[in-house]
Amino acid sequence: MSISLKTEYLGLNLNNPIVASASPLTGNVESLVQLEKAGAAAVVLPSLFEEQIEHEAQEVHHLLAFGAESTPEAINYFPELASYNTGPDTYIQLIKDAKQVLGIPVIASLNGISRGGWVRYAKLIQSAGADALELNIYFVPTDANVSGDEVEQRYIDLVRDVREVVSLPLSVKISPYFSSPANMANKLIKAGANGLVLFNRFVQPDIDLETMQMVSQLELSQSSEARQALQWIGVLHNRINASLAATGGIHAREDLIKLLLVGADVVMIASSLIKKGPSHVSKLIEGLYDWLGGYEYASVGQMKGSMCYDHCPNPKGYDRSNYMKALVNYTSKSA
Ligand SMILES: Cc1cc2nc3c(=O)[nH]c(=O)nc-3n(C[C@H](O)[C@H](O)[C@H](O)COP(=O)(O)O)c2cc1C
Numbered sequence: 001m002s003i004s005l006k007t008e009y010l011g012l013n014l015n016n017p018i019v020a021s022a023s024p025l026t027g028n029v030e031s032l033v034q035l036e037k038a039g040a041a042a043v044v045l046p047s048l049f050e051e052q053i054e055h056e057a058q059e060v061h062h063l064l065a066f067g068a069e070s071t072p073e074a075i076n077y078f079p080e081l082a083s084y085n086t087g088p089d090t091y092i093q094l095i096k097d098a099k100q101v102l103g104i105p106v107i108a109s110l111n112g113i114s115r116g117g118w119v120r121y122a123k124l125i126q127s128a129g130a131d132a133l134e135l136n137i138y139f140v141p142t143d144a145n146v147s148g149d150e151v152e153q154r155y156i157d158l159v160r161d162v163r164e165v166v167s168l169p170l171s172v173k174i175s176p177y178f179s180s181p182a183n184m185a186n187k188l189i190k191a192g193a194n195g196l197v198l199f200n201r202f203v204q205p206d207i208d209l210e211t212m213q214m215v216s217q218l219e220l221s222q223s224s225e226a227r228q229a230l231q232w233i234g235v236l237h238n239r240i241n242a243s244l245a246a247t248g249g250i251h252a253r254e255d256l257i258k259l260l261l262v263g264a265d266v267v268m269i270a271s272s273l274i275k276k277g278p279s280h281v282s283k284l285i286e287g288l289y290d291w292l293g294g295y296e297y298a299s300v301g302q303m304k305g306s307m308c309y310d311h312c313p314n315p316k317g318y319d320r321s322n323y324m325k326a327l328v329n330y331t332s333k334s335a
Pocket residue numbers: 021022023024045046047048109111136173199200201218220221222247248249250268269270271272274
């Protein structure tokens with residue numbers, strides 16, 4: 001029996017549901033080609049950061065305001081970012097290069113929170129030939145005067161502003177911390193998003209006790225983290241009119257299968273690729289194929305969403321009673 005792994009994401013027809021998420025591995029043409037060879041159905045380029053866009057704007061402003069002889073001291077303003085992703089112009093070139101060598105869709109990514117230069121860069125990204133644009137909105141509301149409504153409105157305004165200037169398929173990589181994620185999902189779709197990526201992985205700070213400094217160190221994910229996306233994709237599948245991508249903690253074929261069962265259109269992976277290299281994509285594809293065959297599914301489409309909130313035999317597992325059950329079971333097991 002031939003099994004179809006095909007899926008659709010943001011209106012793009014993909015050969016399978018595995019997408020290489022934004023990471024250093026998607027930041028150069030060589031590894032992009034390896035990812036495509038290993039079977040990745042699409043790639044998301046690393047984000048172009050708001051700080052890089054602002055930095056460029058500041059330099060331009062500086063030159064205009066003070067004359068060409070002045071020194072743009074901001075040139076090394078964001079050295080860390082420069083080594084990850086060398087700025088707007090190089091970013092646009094990466095899109096063009098990727099489009100030239102790859103046959104699979106290339107999704108660009110913008111990261112930030114304010115309107116800033118996003119609108120301009122969204123247009124440039126579209127002109128450079130990206131197949132879609134992911135808005136990676138990363139905002140940590142530390143100001144006690146900013147209300148939840150205001151935070152939500154920032155997301156919505158940003159999506160609406162970008163939507164007004166591009167016709168590209170648009171996805172939004174969102175935070176898991178909204179009061180009502182399903183309601184927020186609907187608002188973002190109304191503002192013009194064609195898909196949602198669940199969830200952005202926030203970097204929690206730590207303290208270095210020797211230097212007494214706050215430090216931020218990115219750790220690669222674990223499989224258990226995938227449950228956050230599993231829960232909310234399961235709730236949203238069938239209930240919103242948009243594509244759904246899962247990201248965070250997808251390492252083994254079991255993680256991938258569970259996310260598809262609750263209704264993800266694609267899974268986006270980064271940590272497992274960094275740990276195991278691009279060839280991990282082919283192992284996941286093989287694993288998915290074997291699993292579908294073992295359960296006599298003819299396609300990914302047939303199994304997708306069969307365990308979502310609306311379809312699974314015990315939807316209560318998704319909500320409050322699940323919490324109580326988990327507590328009770330743990331107590332009785334350990335007693
Ligand atoms: C080293 C590294 C760099 C990343 N850079 C970006 C980025 O530029 N933009 C973005 O939206 N996500 C970025 N991410 C997040 C990943 O795309 C992904 O959503 C997240 O790591 C969760 O997936 P995972 O568990 O498979 O790693 C990065 C992750 C890692 C590990």
